[in-house]
Amino acid sequence: MGKRANPMAVKAALTYDINEAAAALGKSPATIRSWIKDGLPVMSSRKPTLISGEAIRTYLRAKYKAAKRPLGPDEFFCSGCGGARLPVGMAATVWPMQNRTVLLKGACTRCGCTCTRMISKSRLGEFAQRFRLSNKADSEP
Ligand SMILES: [Zn+2]
Structure with a gap:
């Protein structure tokens, strides 16, 4: 892995295009694009691609935490006890996020x-085979 970007190098309240984010974080635009493919949420699918500083911070923190011990295929990350855990009953609620990303809770x-796991929408089918997934709307009274 290359040198880690500092999440605090971006301002939470600002939005960045790919080149601005790359410059602020000391990374190449290609790296930022690979993060977007990996699940960094962007604000709109239209060009130019804009990313909120807050999303970049959240993404990088989660990414680096996960890198300490990669999540197994069945694991979520719990910020309560700080580690990779299985969800109770292998059940998770699907929360749609921006663009092609969903958050499993x-x-x-x-x-x-x-405990949560952010995945690309395209992997929902794969996760539905291991977890009992329900939609956020279905679980509300
Ligand atoms: Zn926990």
């Missing part, structure tokens, strides 16, 4: 907090 088997 389950309950941590260790501490009961919400």
Whole structure:
């Protein structure tokens, strides 16, 4: 892995296009594009691609945390007890995010907090084979 970008190098309240984000973080535009493919949410599918500083921070923090110990295919990340955990009952709610990303939310088997995993929408079918997924709207009263 190359040198890590500092999430604090971008301002949470600003939006960045790919070149601006690359310059702020000391990365190449190709790296920013690979992050977008990997799940960094962008603000609109239209050009120019804009990314909020807040999204970049969240993405980088999650990415670097996950890199300490990569998530297994069945694992979510729990920020409550700080690690890779299985969701209770292998059940998760699907929260649509911007663009091609969804957030899966389950309950941590260790501490009961919400554990999450952000995946690309295209992987939902694959995850539906391992998890009992329900849509956010279906689980609301
Ligand atoms: Zn936990």
